[in-house]
Amino acid sequence: MLFDARGREGQYMAATIRDIKQKTGLSLATISKYLNGGNVLPENREKIEAAIRELHYEVNEIARGLVTNKTNTIGMIVYDIESMFSGVIIRHIGDCLRKAGYALLVCDSCNNEQVENDNVRFLLNKKVDGIIVIPVSGKEDFLLQARAKKVPVVLLDRSFAVSDFDCVKIDNRTAAYRATNYLIERRHKKIAIIASRVDYTGRERYKGFCEAMDQAGLTVKKEYCMLGTHTIEFGHESMRQLLAMKHRPTAVLMTNYETSLGAVMALNESEYDCPDDISMMGFDDLIMSHVVKPKLCMVIQPMKELCEKAVELVLTQIHTKEERPPIELSMGTALRDGNSVKPLQEN
Numbered sequence: 001m002l003f004d005a006r007g008r009e010g011q012y013m014a015a016t017i018r019d020i021k022q023k024t025g026l027s028l029a030t031i032s033k034y035l036n037g038g039n040v041l042p043e044n045r046e047k048i049e050a051a052i053r054e055l056h057y058e059v060n061e062i063a064r065g066l067v068t069n070k071t072n073t074i075g076m077i078v079y080d081i082e083s084m085f086s087g088v089i090i091r092h093i094g095d096c097l098r099k100a101g102y103a104l105l106v107c108d109s110c111n112n113e114q115v116e117n118d119n120v121r122f123l124l125n126k127k128v129d130g131i132i133v134i135p136v137s138g139k140e141d142f143l144l145q146a147r148a149k150k151v152p153v154v155l156l157d158r159s160f161a162v163s164d165f166d167c168v169k170i171d172n173r174t175a176a177y178r179a180t181n182y183l184i185e186r187r188h189k190k191i192a193i194i195a196s197r198v199d200y201t202g203r204e205r206y207k208g209f210c211e212a213m214d215q216a217g218l219t220v221k222k223e224y225c226m227l228g229t230h231t232i233e234f235g236h237e238s239m240r241q242l243l244a245m246k247h248r249p250t251a252v253l254m255t256n257y258e259t260s261l262g263a264v265m266a267l268n269e270s271e272y273d274c275p276d277d278i279s280m281m282g283f284d285d286l287i288m289s290h291v292v293k294p295k296l297c298m299v300i301q302p303m304k305e306l307c308e309k310a311v312e313l314v315l316t317q318i319h320t321k322e323e324r325p326p327i328e329l330s331m332g333t334a335l336r337d338g339n340s341v342k343p344l345q346e347n
Contacts, residue, residue, distance in 0.1 A: 015055035023051040073103045074314060075123035077116060077133040079158075079199075081108035084286050085257050086134065089156065092307035093132060100315060102129070109136045111229075117142040124149055130314040132156055138200065140165060152317030156310045158200040159328065166317070167328045168309045170301050172201050175333040176208030176255060179281050179299050182335060183251045184216045187344040188279060192224035192249035194238040194259045199230050205255040205283075224249050235262025243270050243278070250279060250344065257284035264292055275342035285336060294339035302331050 020031050024047040034040045034048050051057070074097055078086040094104045105128060107119035116136045120143060123131055130152040133143070140160050146153050147164070155167040183191050193209045196202025206227065213220045223245065226238035235258060242248055243266065254260040260282035267274055274280050274294060285300045309329055 015057040017057075019055055020048060020051045020057060023055065024048060070129055070318075071127050072101060073105055073126070073128045074311075075105045075107065075126070075128035075131045077107045077109055077119045077123070077131065077135075079109050079116075079134050079136045080111050081106070083258060085284060088286065088303055089134065089307060092304050093311060096308055096311040100311065102315075111136055113137045113142065120145055124151060129318050130154070132310050132314055134158055135160075135200075138198075150321075152314050154310050154314045154317075156306065160200070163328075164326050166313045166326050168306050168313065169201075169328075169330055170306070170333050171330045172204035173208035173211070175283075175299050175301075176205035176253065177212045178208075178333075178335060179253055179283075180209045180212035181216075182297065183253065183279065183281060183341060184212060184218070186279075186341055187346060188251040188341075189218050190221070190224070190247070190249045190251070191218070192221075192226065192242050192252045193255065194226045194235055194252065194263060195255040196230040196259075197227040202227075202230055202255055209253060209255075230256045230258050232258045232262040232265070235259030236266045237262075239263035239266035240270070243267070243272055248278065251281065251341065252278060253281045255283050257282075257286050260284070260296070264296075274340050279341040281341060296340045297338040298336045300334040300336050302333070306331060 017028060017031055017035070020026075021028055024031070024044075026044055026047060030040055030044055031048055034045060040048070076090065076093055078090065080086055081090075090104070090106055097104050105123065105126060107122060109116035109119055113136050120131065120133075124146060128151065131143075131146055132154050134157045135142075135155060138160065140163050143153050143165060153165045155163065155165050155169070157169055159167045159169055180191065191213065193206060195206045195209070197206075206225075210220050224242070226234075226242065228234040228238070235254060238259070239252065239262065242252060252263065254263045263280065267278070267280070272278055280296060281299070282296045283299045283301075285298050309331075313327060313329075
């Protein structure tokens with residue numbers, strides 16, 4: 001049997017603000033103020049909330065957004081939603097926003113700058129209160145449309161050479177420097193790297209690799225530098241080429257999760273073993289590192305903490321709307337030991 005909002009038998013109808021007025025005896029102005037996030041007397045708030053529960057009243061978020069100019073929604077743009085890294089980041093961001101009373105709207109840029117630009121326009125049209133983005137582009141131009149509408153933006157994981165936006169990332173150069181030194185300290189001299197030449201993180205990690213090699217007086221061999229994209233396919237092809245070399249490297253640094261996964265796949269398809277034939281150092285402690293043997297030596301990013309800071313920054317901008325210089329937070333990483341790097345004997 002169906003009842004309307006007033007309990008009468010018949011066709012079901014959604015409760016309205018006038019139903020709450022009739023139930024509570026309060027004015028429409030007081031009820032509207034409460035529904036739009038304003039402060040009302042405690043006893044009035046209790047009456048309104050009781051009526052909402054009894055009448056099963058549902059707030060029209062679109063209408064409230066038009067009044068308050070807030071949707072309690074944060075947009076997030078990731079470079080590739082198929083990436084395991086992106087998935088973990090989305091989960092952490094979503095958890096943080098949910099605790100703060102915000103919803104998350106995710107867009108996939110598909111590693112395409114035009115799609116990324118379209119995603120920003122889409123989120124602005126959806127009236128999101130702020131945007132967190134892991135950018136594809138190396139320049140901030142696609143975000144200027146958000147600045148023009150005074151929508152707060154926070155960059156996550158990647159930065160630009162020149163930027164007026166808040167950013168949370170790791171110290172990529174130092175992370176790769178320390179990882180390379182780990183290999184050097186175990187007397188490896190013929191060290192290869194698989195990195196992106198287009199992504200900010202890949203370029204920074206390559207710089208850290210070169211700095212460590214240079215300080216140790218070791219030559220960075222061009223044929224050992226596999227520079228392309230941070231993808232499983234590139235990691236696989238790069239490791240396949242390295243293993244096919246007559247004078248193959250004794251160790252390889254893979255600079256993100258996808259290249260690490262691809263490299264492990266190529267090794268498993270080959271006649272060689274890790275670490276007896278080649279040592280491996282990876283990035284990002286995600287699922288793969290817990291299922292492959294031997295246990296990979298890994299650079300560990302503080303992914304949860306990165307997300308917490310990104311959410312904190314975007315919500316602070318929303319609530320304070322203060323004019324200030326952009327904030328750039330650079331977090332440290334950890335090196336997790338494993339069984340994938342073999343110490344070599346002195347020559």
